[in-house]
Amino acid sequence: MSKEWPLWEVFIRGQHGLNHRHVGSLHAPDAEMAIKNARDVYTRRNEGVSIWVVESKNIAASAPSEKGPLFEPSNSKVYRHPTFFDIPDDVGHM
Amino acid sequence: MYAQLVKSDGMKSREEMSPQERAFQDRIDRGEKIEPKEWMPEGYRKTLIRQIGQHAHSEIVGQLPEGNWITRAPTLERTAILLAKVQDEAGHGLYLYCAAETLGVSRDELMEKLHSGQMKYSSIFNYPTLTWADIGAVGWLVDGAAIMNQVPLQRTSFGPYSRAMIRICKEESFHQRQGYDIMMKMAQGTSEQKAMAQDALNRFWYPSLMMFGPSDKESVHSAQSMAWKIKINTNDELRQKFVDQTVPQAEYLGLSIPDDTLNWNEEKGGYDFAEPDWSEFFEVLKGNGPCNKERLGARVKAWEDGAWFRDGLMAHAEKRAAARQAAE
Ligand SMILES: [Fe+2]
Ligand SMILES: [Fe+2]
Numbered sequence: 001m002s003k004e005w006p007l008w009e010v011f012i013r014g015q016h017g018l019n020h021r022h023v024g025s026l027h028a029p030d031a032e033m034a035i036k037n038a039r040d041v042y043t044r045r046n047e048g049v050s051i052w053v054v055e056s057k058n059i060a061a062s063a064p065s066e067k068g069p070l071f072e073p074s075n076s077k078v079y080r081h082p083t084f085f086d087i088p089d090d091v092g093h094m
Numbered sequence: 095m096y097a098q099l100v101k102s103d104g105m106k107s108r109e110e111m112s113p114q115e116r117a118f119q120d121r122i123d124r125g126e127k128i129e130p131k132e133w134m135p136e137g138y139r140k141t142l143i144r145q146i147g148q149h150a151h152s153e154i155v156g157q158l159p160e161g162n163w164i165t166r167a168p169t170l171e172r173t174a175i176l177l178a179k180v181q182d183e184a185g186h187g188l189y190l191y192c193a194a195e196t197l198g199v200s201r202d203e204l205m206e207k208l209h210s211g212q213m214k215y216s217s218i219f220n221y222p223t224l225t226w227a228d229i230g231a232v233g234w235l236v237d238g239a240a241i242m243n244q245v246p247l248q249r250t251s252f253g254p255y256s257r258a259m260i261r262i263c264k265e266e267s268f269h270q271r272q273g274y275d276i277m278m279k280m281a282q283g284t285s286e287q288k289a290m291a292q293d294a295l296n297r298f299w300y301p302s303l304m305m306f307g308p309s310d311k312e313s314v315h316s317a318q319s320m321a322w323k324i325k326i327n328t329n330d331e332l333r334q335k336f337v338d339q340t341v342p343q344a345e346y347l348g349l350s351i352p353d354d355t356l357n358w359n360e361e362k363g364g365y366d367f368a369e370p371d372w373s374e375f376f377e378v379l380k381g382n383g384p385c386n387k388e389r390l391g392a393r394v395k396a397w398e399d400g401a402w403f404r405d406g407l408m409a410h411a412e413k414r415a416a417a418r419q420a421a422e
Pocket of ligand 1: 182183186262
């Protein structure tokens with residue numbers, strides 16, 4: 001059996017000024033074809049102004065089991081949010 | 095539906111579940127999405143691969159009956175519209191194959207299972223599209239039935255499936271409207287055109303009702319799938335909704351639904367209607383529908399005829415990558 005084309009992750013910038021966002025994946029033999037295919041698969045209705053593709057095997061991801069140690073420490077740091085501080089109305093907009 | 099008869103293991107009671115399985119079910123009950131790398135019961139994974147795979151295959155095979163009319167559409171504009179519609183269906187298949195692949199099955203494996211008949215696609219695509227009015231009926235009824243099923247699936251528990259459904263639903267309403275638009279033109283046309291439209295409705299009505307699958311009120315597979323939120327409504331619920339929505343649309347066209355028993359039931363707030371012939375449905379699933387051999391044959395031929403091209407592009411990509419590395 002012939003070799004399966006590698007899997008690529010596709011990121012699209014929807015409008016000027018916005019971040020690229022992950023939209024899905026596809027198979028393609030190389031980066032050039034991946035971009036061409038991404039154009040057809042993910043931007044048929046003007047959804048993008050720019051495309052990034054990266055081979056899926058090159059993406060490193062945090063493990064679901066590490067969710068606790070990674071993200072819980074920030075739960076207790078409520079003072080990072082401006083609403084933690086009560087500023088009297090008399091002070092005006094801040 | 096696009097996934098009509100998906101088998102899963104029987105349903106487990108809370109007491110029979112392991113602590114891990116119970117925690118998993120709790121997450122689903124809270125409405126959390128399950129993502130590919132997270133722990134999931136083997137049955138959940140397997141059922142989803144079957145369901146998403148069947149759904150993807152239906153999108154891909156579903157291109158064939160409509161593709162049949164691309165070169166014969168009555169105007170250039172209709173050709174362009176139909177081409178865009180069929181291209182969307184290819185996209186839908188690709189979104190769904192990718193969602194299935196996140197569960198650990200490869201694309202080639204899915205293709206191989208379709209081609210060998212181990213995996214199914216929706217029975218509806220084994221019916222022929224004989225006239226241009228059939229293209230109208232397919233968009234109106236078949237995409238209409240698909241929408242019924244796909245809209246609730248946007249809330250399914252598996253993240254990649256849910257996201258694929260959201261993308262697909264955004265594109266489907268164009269499909270149904272272009273079909274209805276064809277039906278309107280035909281129904282308001284000459285008496286021959288109107289007769290063609292009626293004939294298309296006659297032939298596609300019952301196969302469209304079959305798309306939802308046989309009644310699954312008592313099915314253990316469905317109970318488990320619903321607990322896992324990979325199925326949201328029963329087949330009968332969706333079929334009823336579809337009939338209630340479609341009858342007034344047919345009335346507007348001045349066409350009649352080919353069912354003498356069709357009757358508004360005030361008490362239930364919906365129509366009473368005749369069930370399709372389920373023995374026909376099972377025959378079609380077994381491979382004995384009017385176009386099964388032609389459809390699967392076309393898919394296998396496309397796959398095999400394209401092999402040299404896929405391999406060629408891969409060989410070219412590898413050669414270029416090697417050359418780049420040597421130059422570094
Ligand atoms: Fe579709
Ligand atoms: Fe569609």
